[in-house]
Amino acid sequence: MAEAGEIVVSIAELDRYVISCMMVSGATEDSAVFMSDLLVTADYRGHYSHGLNRIDVYTSEVHHGVACGGGKDPTVVKETLATALVDGNNLLGPVVGKFAMDVAIQKAKTAGVGIVTVRGSNHYGIAGWYSLRATKQGLLGISMTNSSPVTYPTRSKIRSLGTNPISLSAPGKDGDNFALDMATSSVAWGKVELKQRKGEMLPSGWATDKDGHETRDPSSVTGLLPLGGLEQNGGYKGYGLAMMVEVLTSVLSGADMCSFVRKWKTYEKYANLGHCFLAIDPGAFAEGFTDRMQNLMDHNRNLEPVEGEEEVLVAGDPERKHMALCDKLGGIPYHPNQIEFLDGIAKSLGVEPLKHVIPAS
Known part of the structure; x- marks a missing residue:
């Protein structure tokens, strides 16, 4: 309900x-x-x-004219059998991302793997929209992007990295799949916005104020903590993951990086965001991938839950529950x-x- x-x-x-x-x-x-x-x-x-x-x-x-609303296509700047560099021509992020992931999918079907990096793009939404596009065709899909600087790296109170999300999806059996879709910050910036819109306080470990101190007041947030939170809680690992995404998206493609990306909700220049998409044909590797993938997911689902919990979930299960609720509600x-x-x-x-x-x- x-x-x-x-x-x-x-x-x-x-x-x-x-x-x-x-x-x-x-x-x-x-x-x-x-x-x-x-x-x-x-x-x-x-x-x-x-x-x-x-x-x-x-x-x-x-x-404001900082993103092109259409009328042209992204451009493949250079390519090999398994790789491509795409210029998004400043089109809307989902238009660019769909184009680039489709290129990666076609290359994977030919070469076993397709890797496409993108420059000249804009905010592309949920990373899982792209990885699942590959998985619907029986492939593993990986999607990642850099973004406007909203997170503080460990030991710094200067905003440097974006939420830099990454998604991996993999096919199981009978339409089941593993679908990881996560920011490399503790949460996505939009979750802070939603808490403020609903008049709710933030959980601890989410965000920082202008001085780099942790805050639970959504109105005082100027940055997000890396995945793991503060340094003593493993925040340096989230910092490292965000940098990894930055390497594969902006550095590899020639897009703007880190603090050089246009600030969130400002419109004075092009964003020039970078993305990276991978599609992998499991058939190019060991036979029986979907059987093993299903066994992996079901093994974890069948583990005994801790007290107070009804079941153990894997990535993609919460989303399936929400979709089922929406279907029931109409x-x-x-x-x-x-x-x-x-x-x-x-x-x-x-x-x-x-x-x-x-x-x-």
Whole structure:
């Protein structure tokens, strides 16, 4: 069941809303459809931080002319049988990312592996949208991106790295899959925004204030802690993972890196973000991959849970639970403050606000 007071909106209505907002802002219909697929999928999977919560960023990028709303394609700058460098031509991140992952998929089908790096792109949403694209075709998918500087590396109070997410998905049997999708910071920036929108305090270990001190007040947050939190709790490992993503996305592709990336929600220059996509054909390696992958997932799922927990989960299980809930409800549940935010965006753009909302019971 959805939480009391939440409002359920049909997926068809959410698609209509996103496509309208993007096209009014200057995006082509094709680009708007890709954007809707990504944002609605994020909310459907329960990743509200990267779903319609981000609509203001994408519409503003197109409106201010710092992201191209469509009308052209990304360009393959150079390639080998298994690799490619793609210039996103400053198109919207999901348009660029879909193009690049599809190139990686085709190369994997030919060479067993495809590795594609990208420059000249923009914020691309949930990393899992791309890795799962490969897994739907029986491949392992890996997706990662650098982002605007919002995290503090260990021992520094200067914002240097982004949330720099990474996703790995792998096929199991009968449609099951492993689907890891995580930031290399403790949380994604959007989760802080959602806490503030709902009027809630932050858990400890999430964020820091302007002086680099940990804070639970979402209004005072200026940076996020690396995965692991403070140094004594292993934050240096998250710092290292974020740097690893930076190497594979911006350094390898020639995109802007670290503090040189355009600051979040500013529109004075192009972002020039970098991505990296990998597709791997398991058939190029040991036989029986899906059987072993299924055994790995089921072994962990069948472990005895600790007291107070009902079951052990693997990456992708929480998302499947949320999707099943949405299917049962006939739409995606939202906090009333989220709906208020989306209605405000619609009003500012002159777009019809969300309709046919169903109060969750």
